[in-house]
Amino acid sequence: MRSGHSKTESIVSVVMLILLVLAGAGIFFKQFQYDAERLDITLAVAQTSPQPDADDQINLVSLLPAGFAAMTQRENFGRDNLYVKINGKADLYLQSGFVELLCRRFVSDEDQKLWAEIFLYDMGSARNAFAVYSTQRRANAVQLPLTKFSYKAESAVFFTTAKYYVEIIAADESEKLNDAVLTVAKNIAKLPQKHEDSIGELKFFPEKGLIPGSFKLHLTSAFGFEGLDDTFSAKYRLGEETVTAFLSKRHSLKEANKVADDYFQFMIDNGAVITSAVNDKLAGKVLDFYDSTEIILVSGNFILGVHEAYDRLSAEKVAIMLKQKVTEVAAIDRAR
Amino acid sequence: MTEQGNENFPRRAFLARAAKAGACVSGACAAAYLLYDSKGPVPASKKQQLVTLPDFSVPAEPGRSMCIATGPDRKQTFNKAIDSLGGIERFVKTGDTVLIKPNVAFATPPMLGATANPQLVAQVARLCYSRGNAKRVIVTDNSINDPASCFQLSGIGTAARQAGAEILLPKPTLFAHTTLSGGELIRNWPILYGPFEKVDKVIGITPVKDHHRSGASMTMKNWYGLLGGRRNIFHQNINTIIAELAMMVRPTFVVLDGTQVMMTNGPTGGSVSDLRRTNTIIVSTDQVAADSFGATLLDLTPSDLPYLRKAQAGGAGTTDYKSLKPVIAEVAG
Amino acid sequence: MKIVTVRRLSQVFFFTVFIWFCIVTTQGTRWWQLRGWPVNLFLRLDPLVAIGTILSTHRLYAPLLWALVTVVLTILFGRFFCGWVCPFGALHQFVGFLGNRKKPLAKRLQLNKYRKAQCIKYFVLIFFLASAAVPMLGWAWLQTGLLDPIPLVTRSINLTLLPIVDSLTGTISATPRYYQGACLVLGLFFAALFLNLLIPRFYCRFICPLGALLAILSRFAIWRIGKNTSECSNCKLCEKACEGACEPASQIKISECVLCLNCLDSCKDNVISYQPMPSLAGEVTNPDISRRGFILSLTSGVFAVPAVRLAGKLADNWPHKLIRPPGALSEAEFLKRCLKCGQCIRICPTNVLQPAGIEFGMEALWTPVLNNRIGTSGCQLNCTACSYVCPTAAIRPITLSEKLGLGEFAEAGPIRIGTAFVDRSRCLPWAMDKPCIVCQENCPLSPKAIYTEEVFNTVRDGSLAVKKISALKIETVEKIMQPGKFATGDYYCAAGESKRAKITSNTENSIELAPNAALEKTLGIGDKIEVQVRLQRPHVDIEKCIGCGVCQHECPVSGKRAIRVSADGETRNPERKILLDT
Secondary structure, three states: OOOOOOHHHHHHHHHHHHHHHHHHHHHHHHOOOOOHHHHOHHHHHHHHOOOOOOOOOOOHHHHOOOOEEEOOOOEEEOOOOHHHHHHHHHHHHHHOOOOEEEEEEEEEOOOOOOEEEEEEEEOOOHHHHHHHHHHOOOOOOEEOOOOOOEEEEOOEEEEEEOOEEEEEEEOOOOHHHHHHHHHHHHHHHHOOOOOOOOOHHHHHOOOOOEOOOOOEEEOOOHHHOOOOOOEEEEEEEOOOOEEEEEEEEOOOHHHHHHHHHHHHHHHHHOOOEEOOOOOHHHOOOEEEEOOEEEEEEEEOOEEEEEEEEOOHHHHHHHHHHHHHHHHHHHHHHHHO | OEEOOOOOOOHHHHHHHHHHHHHHHHHHHHHHHHHEEOOOOOOHHHHOOEEOOOEOOOOOOOOOOEEEEEOOOHHHHHHHHHHHOOOHHHOOOOOOEEEEEEOOOOOOOHHHOOOOOHHHHHHHHHHHHHOOOOOEEEEEOOOOOOHHHHHHHOOHHHHHHHOOOEEEOOOHHHEEEEOOOOOOOOOOEEEEOHHHOOOOEEEEEEEEEEEOOOEEEOHHHHHHHHEOOOHHHHHHHHHHHHHHHHHHOEOOEEEEEEEEEEOOOOOOOOOHHHEEEEEEEEEEOOHHHHHHHHHHHOOOOHHHOHHHHHHHHOOOOOOOHHHHOOEEEEOOO | OOHHHHHHHHHHHHHHHHHHHHHHOOOOOOOOOOOOOOOOHHHHHOHHHHHHHHHHHOOEEHHHHHHHHHHHHHHHHOOHHHHHHOHHHHHHHHHHHHHHOOOOHHHHHHHOOOOHHHHHHHHHHHHHHHHHOOOHHHOOOOOHHHOOHHHHHHHHHHHHHHHHHHHHHOOOOOOOOOOOOHHHHHHHHHHHHHHHHHOOOHHHHHHOHHHHHHHHHHHHOOOEEEEOOOOOOOOOHHHOOOOOOOOOOOOEEHHHOOOOOHHHHHOOOOOEEEEOOOOOOOEEOOOOOOHHHHHHHHHHHHHHHHHHHOOOOOOOOOOOOOOOOOOEOOHHHHHOOOOOOOHHHHHOOOOOEEEOOHHHOHHHOOOEEEOOOOOOOOOOOOOOHHHHHOOOOOEOOOOHHHHHOOHHHOOOOOOOOOEEEEOOOOOHHHHHOOOOOHHHHHOOOOOOOEEEEEEEEEEEEEEEEEEEEEOOEEEEOOOOOOOOOOOOOOEEEEEOOOEEEEEEEEEOOEEEEOOOHHHHHHOOOOOEEEEEEEEEEEEEOOOOOOOOOHHHHHOOOOOOOOEEEEOOOOOOOHHHOOOOOO
């Protein structure tokens, strides 16, 4: 072995080492530059499962019955562009807490005429979903056993499930397509949901005389009164006429009394007059509003009553029933 | 090579080597620059060099674009027909190279009438030389069966050679891709283009035949033999391809041989009982008109053959052959 | 600091970087996944790749411009790439060191003597380059990748060593990776390594075509190893560890020198240096390429192509099972570029991409081919990974839009890599009357390329006579049914042409029907009924199928699949299309 080495050798060595370091640094910095989308492993591998068309929320394609296939790519609409899809109705959704709409058409493998479109509205909560569901409920609705709130009208199915409000609208009234729509609806209803939030107020409505499917949620200004928000209503039929009962939960007894008084005053201002009650318990709470009966009561944190009833006896009966039920259920809730 | 170093380090030797190294470096850089391909390869279909067949027609003369001649002898009938249109001299000029495209689709004997008649092909070639003073006559076809045996068994090979024509058998280098402007099917498709290079005139010769897929195989269908590649694919849309072929090839004239027509079991036939004697030869500068008349020999009307209407719409000719005022001639037998 | 130390550091550095690049060749953005790692760096620096593709395609694909760096530096400084950069060289050097370090000096001097046979590598090079440049009929191929050390070691690590190591640890890939014919790749790799025990750097000295190319390029190197004085003790210690077997003690063979600089380090008298002047002991600058060998290797290279092409695998005898990944060029062009480096095969997220064997033609050995029997799925709809790692654009980089025929590519349509065909003699609903729609369900396209046709077929021994009817239950005269067999929902009870009701359960002599008003009312005792199976027979919509192979992968007939993709109709070879363009 050589005893020593020259200065030149040392210099060259150092230069070479610097070059190596530079090469290493170059490689290191290069690795930060890439197109993440192209490398997205989820894009590539998400489809190794049997249902390749993966949606990040709900894979609508996987819910299609045999013999049907997706016809379009899925479409997503947010708060900014919802009007693009459902022009006139967008406001109703936007006011009710709309988050996102997912749409997709599907079609029969055999007949291109047999297609339907799924509208899956993410409303953020079951309450909001129920609100848009209930306010749009069609007159010719046929109840379905699909979910608690579901009905069928002509060739379409409407229902809520968890935070979603779902419409499936068929292009044809054939039985085959109808069956497919129902299957898809069932499959959507069966999807496991992370948040099971039920709507508490509904249990306060007595069942006797209740017209099925008549629940409605008024998120803002029920019956034209601004102060009465977040109010549920339901229709009853005890005698000849239908009676609308309503119920709104407030934060405190005080607030409930305040809103009830304001609503009472609002009615008076609009031409209602206090009238005699058949049932003594309701004395001073019954209003005559151009021949229809309005009753406004308070029970605990709840404002409740009857709206627009043309049969005073039924109206009072419903009001008493409602108040009793509210008291009972509230007592049970407290006991728990 | 060895280089001997010594203490008196030869400066010149070093400079020479450094110069060579420098030259190599510059050469490498220059080559890299010249060959540099920033875009990378493109998909195969987009970079074919496309060719287009030229127009081989001669100026039209009113009343002399179509002749329907009748007679039992092909040679005499053809002579009569071509003379009625102004003689071969009108079409073939001194020094021309002529390409004859007979129907040599099958390796069947001439008797069966599945291929062009050898004597007729030979007569056309002979006239091109003797009266048209052609420099060269080439005969070609991309046969369905093996081309060499087709030319041999159909008798066209021998007959044409005896008449002085050259037989050009198809081979891969003779094919080039073409796209018919306005065409749906002939898009970037290989055709037997080689024989058409340096050719002045083109003559199609074909018998009248029944055709299972298209109804009838005549002069327009004859150009099918120019297609290369997996051309069977076009049987999916036979009427359009025949019309497009007529739009693609603008011949000098066509000879439709209806001396014996194949009435049934076309296009191959297989028995003389498939044939019927109709003793007619059509020579026409308008192939659509020729085929429209030819249809009547098969007891068809032009409307039975959709490709005729399509070809007319594509500007390849007219189905109303009567409007051309065809010359009617007769040769006594 | 000693220069040999730096050289060793450099080798360790580049070897580590190389192994790292192999490890990260996997789809994803974590720091140990592909990200922006320039995994093609070594292949791009490899001048044999650049020159080979230039000869075969007459173009220099942009990323291969990096090779110019190596070329210029080699022209000026000699074969630094072999001694300082090449990961395969480093491996050889290390194995050779381990194998030979205990041998006596005389033996080592003997091992490091120059051998006439070292000229073989030039003939290997000439053979490959000649066949890459064959001008006849546009025939040419690139086979350098078989022996070019960079593709060779890339392929060996990616397709054999890493999967073996990873199958023990399971860190890189969740499921074990399989590569058909990998043992041949591994065999070549280890053969090359073990030959170092015979003679150090055996591969580099005798076989390596890249080394040969660099040797020719270093002909005019300005600096080279040589003696700076004639006063040499001739101790020959400089040849003890000479990696290139270039004999610096006598007339040094410049073309064989790999710049390991061990001679410099071992010379006691500082006689040897890296200098601009020729060695004072004399030097041989020209590679030892005999005229006869040159002509022989050139002609055999030229003739090898048409000889192999005699098989007609590029003509009418094209192998229909050769399904190339999306973006692959037409077969002729593909073979002019593919290095067989195996990076595409490695990065394929489903492992469906495989190295080809010689069944697709000798020239296709180790090129990428889809094998839908291997891997976790077929070619994934949203994946273009293989096209982006290809160093030579044999698989040209495609975007997802181009692959799927979206946006500006809508007119061209999706890239088809083949077409699926249903084998009706093996398909369960077609051949065995067993319900199955697995292929239809798994077709990833939208709308699906597989659709089904509904058929009701009477099962074997399914013609029965009614003995008794009560509500939805029908008792039969025969007692031949296997209890529960028809309760799957696929079986129906039929009476006459159109009347049919689903069977919900059965015993050996009774069936129970799903509510269907029509059927049981019309039946009477003694009537004939038939047990039918509802079949959905799959059909492939040839206009939609892109040949991804997911259906084939999922087909429950797991031997020879009942739906199989064949390369018919692939986009890259327009002459293989089945349908007319419409």
